[in-house]
Amino acid sequence: MRHALHCTSLALALSMTLVACQARQGEGDAAPAKAATAAPKALPTRTVASQNGPVTVTTIASGLEHPWSVALLPEGGFLVTERPGRLRHVFADGAISAPITGVPQVWAEGQGGLLDVVLAPDFATSRKIFLSYAEPGPDGSAGTAVSSATLGDGALTDVKLFYRQEPKLVGPNHFGSRIVFDGKGHVFITQGERNDRPTAQKLDMLQGKLVRLNVDGSVPADNPFVGRKDARPEIWSYGHRNMQSLALDPRTGTVWEAEHGPKGGDEINIPQPGKNYGWPIITHGINYSGLKIPEAVGKEAPGMEQPYHVWEISPGLSGMAFLTAQPASKWDNSLFLGALADGSLIRLSLDGDKITGEERLLKDVGARIRDVRVSGDGKVYVLTDETDGKLLRLDPPNN
Numbered sequence: 001m002r003h004a005l006h007c008t009s010l011a012l013a014l015s016m017t018l019v020a021c022q023a024r025q026g027e028g029d030a031a032p033a034k035a036a037t038a039a040p041k042a043l044p045t046r047t048v049a050s051q052n053g054p055v056t057v058t059t060i061a062s063g064l065e066h067p068w069s070v071a072l073l074p075e076g077g078f079l080v081t082e083r084p085g086r087l088r089h090v091f092a093d094g095a096i097s098a099p100i101t102g103v104p105q106v107w108a109e110g111q112g113g114l115l116d117v118v119l120a121p122d123f124a125t126s127r128k129i130f131l132s133y134a135e136p137g138p139d140g141s142a143g144t145a146v147s148s149a150t151l152g153d154g155a156l157t158d159v160k161l162f163y164r165q166e167p168k169l170v171g172p173n174h175f176g177s178r179i180v181f182d183g184k185g186h187v188f189i190t191q192g193e194r195n196d197r198p199t200a201q202k203l204d205m206l207q208g209k210l211v212r213l214n215v216d217g218s219v220p221a222d223n224p225f226v227g228r229k230d231a232r233p234e235i236w237s238y239g240h241r242n243m244q245s246l247a248l249d250p251r252t253g254t255v256w257e258a259e260h261g262p263k264g265g266d267e268i269n270i271p272q273p274g275k276n277y278g279w280p281i282i283t284h285g286i287n288y289s290g291l292k293i294p295e296a297v298g299k300e301a302p303g304m305e306q307p308y309h310v311w312e313i314s315p316g317l318s319g320m321a322f323l324t325a326q327p328a329s330k331w332d333n334s335l336f337l338g339a340l341a342d343g344s345l346i347r348l349s350l351d352g353d354k355i356t357g358e359e360r361l362l363k364d365v366g367a368r369i370r371d372v373r374v375s376g377d378g379k380v381y382v383l384t385d386e387t388d389g390k391l392l393r394l395d396p397p398n399n
Contacts, residue, residue, distance in 0.1 A: 110172020
């Protein structure tokens with residue numbers, strides 16, 4: 001089924017001239033360019049309560065179809081992925097561009113589609129971005145992939161495959177996927193186990209693994225399984241279920257990861273090289289049917305790591321960002337996670353690496369929170385995962 005919004009033309013006096021459209025299409029359909037639609041002159045705002053005082057929430061843009069990831073552009077504005085396969089430029093005034101051309105073909109079924117977007121470390125000079133997505137394969141199969149590209153005026157050029165999950169499997173679930181640069185010349189990529197539980201423990205398969213590559217796509221010589229004939233050299237850690245959260249702690253340079261449990265047992269890990277994080281052998285959750293996970297032996301087993309933090313009732317984690325180095329903010333030293341099932345933005349208070357408290361924000365919005373990012377000035381940006389998805393900005397309470 002296809003729902004279309006009729007858009008009216010309007011010239012946009014902006015540095016990049018792109019036409020905007022709020023399009024509604026069935027998942028998996030390609031999105032044609034539409035005429036521009038006017039952004040509101042004043043962005044709507046509201047005030048919501050928090051443990052530390054009132055928070056101003058501004059709706060920057062709406063009409064995004066199942067937006068999955070947002071990247072903050074240094075010149076202002078945003079790049080936003082829509083899961084059906086569209087990449088859009090959202091301007092600071094709320095105008096939404098037509099789909100940027102040149103996006104790789106995606107497999108937009110179930111949980112698959114166009115997923116993460118991140119800027120390369122040298123984006124300011126190279127204009128290079130990275131996209132993760134479900135890549136189609138033979139006989140209805142698919143797998144997580146990452147491509148790099150150069151962002152131009154309404155188009156991607158020099159699109160190159162950077163990483164491909166192998167082998168591809170049939171099924172619509174558990175693609176991951178987030179991308180993080182560690183500031184040391186490496187890039188980490190999360191994936192799901194494609195809802196095929198045993199793959200997470202198989203070192204000759206890339207499902208259910210956190211992988212680490214050099215920024216040129218090669219395998220680092222110090223990856224833990226380099227040289228082993230029975231293991232993929234890209235693997236950093238394994239035994240993961242469906243990792244949709246990944247962030248670099250700017251205070252320490254440490255990578256944190258969060259993943260969906262089954263029914264119960266969402267968890268945060270600080271993944272160490274070569275370590276086994278247990279899925280599906282150990283878990284705090286059960287099957288959605290209410291039955292035990294068939295492979296599970298309990299919540300712990302020899303040689304398998306315990307979660308750094310666990311939720312016995314799954315909030316449905318997606319998106320993760322640190323807010324640090326903001327002494328004027330009452331949210332300084334916080335870790336934010338989007339919650340899909342709980343329909344909230346989770347804020348964890350940190351004392352160093354120690355989690356000292358939790359609050360849940362935006363519950364009254366009534367939407368699944370898919371992604372969260374923090375700007376250099378301490379503003380928090382979130383995406384709501386809906387057919388009429390929104391990009392929101394939260395101004396934290398100040399001291």
